[in-house]
Amino acid sequence: MSYKNKTYIIFDADNDMKYYRLMTAWKENNSIDFNFHNAHDLNNLRDGSLEDTIKRKLRERMINTKQVLVLVGDNTKFLYKFVRWEIDIAISMDIPIIAVNLNKINGSHKMTPPILKKTSYFLSVPFELHKIKYSLDNFPTNYLKNKHKAPSAQIYRRNN
Numbered sequence: 001m002s003y004k005n006k007t008y009i010i011f012d013a014d015n016d017m018k019y020y021r022l023m024t025a026w027k028e029n030n031s032i033d034f035n036f037h038n039a040h041d042l043n044n045l046r047d048g049s050l051e052d053t054i055k056r057k058l059r060e061r062m063i064n065t066k067q068v069l070v071l072v073g074d075n076t077k078f079l080y081k082f083v084r085w086e087i088d089i090a091i092s093m094d095i096p097i098i099a100v101n102l103n104k105i106n107g108s109h110k111m112t113p114p115i116l117k118k119t120s121y122f123l124s125v126p127f128e129l130h131k132i133k134y135s136l137d138n139f140p141t142n143y144l145k146n147k148h149k150a151p152s153a154q155i156y157r158r159n160n
Helices: 017-028 051-062 080-092 114-119 129-149
Strands: 006-010 065-072 097-101 121-126 152-155
Touching: 006 051, 006 080, 051 065, 051 080, 065 080, 065 129, 080 097, 080 114, 097 129, 121 129, 129 152
Parallel strands: 006 065, 065 097, 097 121, 121 152
Antiparallel strands: none
């Protein structure tokens, strides 16, 4: 088994790119204690690539993924071509999933993708730096101990 250390981020690239970019800015800022190994730094995709090519490269990125963040925005649950497909792949690969709510709700809510609510043991947190950091640092271990409780959404607690 290979070493898994990457964080794969699933998001609506048309509407929620600014949140993804903000997270990468936190990572690059030496004054902020926030770090993750971004799976999207691997095998860059080109605009205009065929859907099959994009999906193959996205699947390759997940191979060394330790955890997945799903940025949950207003449209996330309605996106099937890539977002739903990426979530399905993460579930099938048994990768811990953290839903990060861009509306800052702490917990699963009406915009959470239904596939998570119906099939997964996942953590649902607000889009707040320290809560995302704590989740990245702690949820994978929690997932390994409790994934048998699926489907179940956990909320951010310091003792999660």
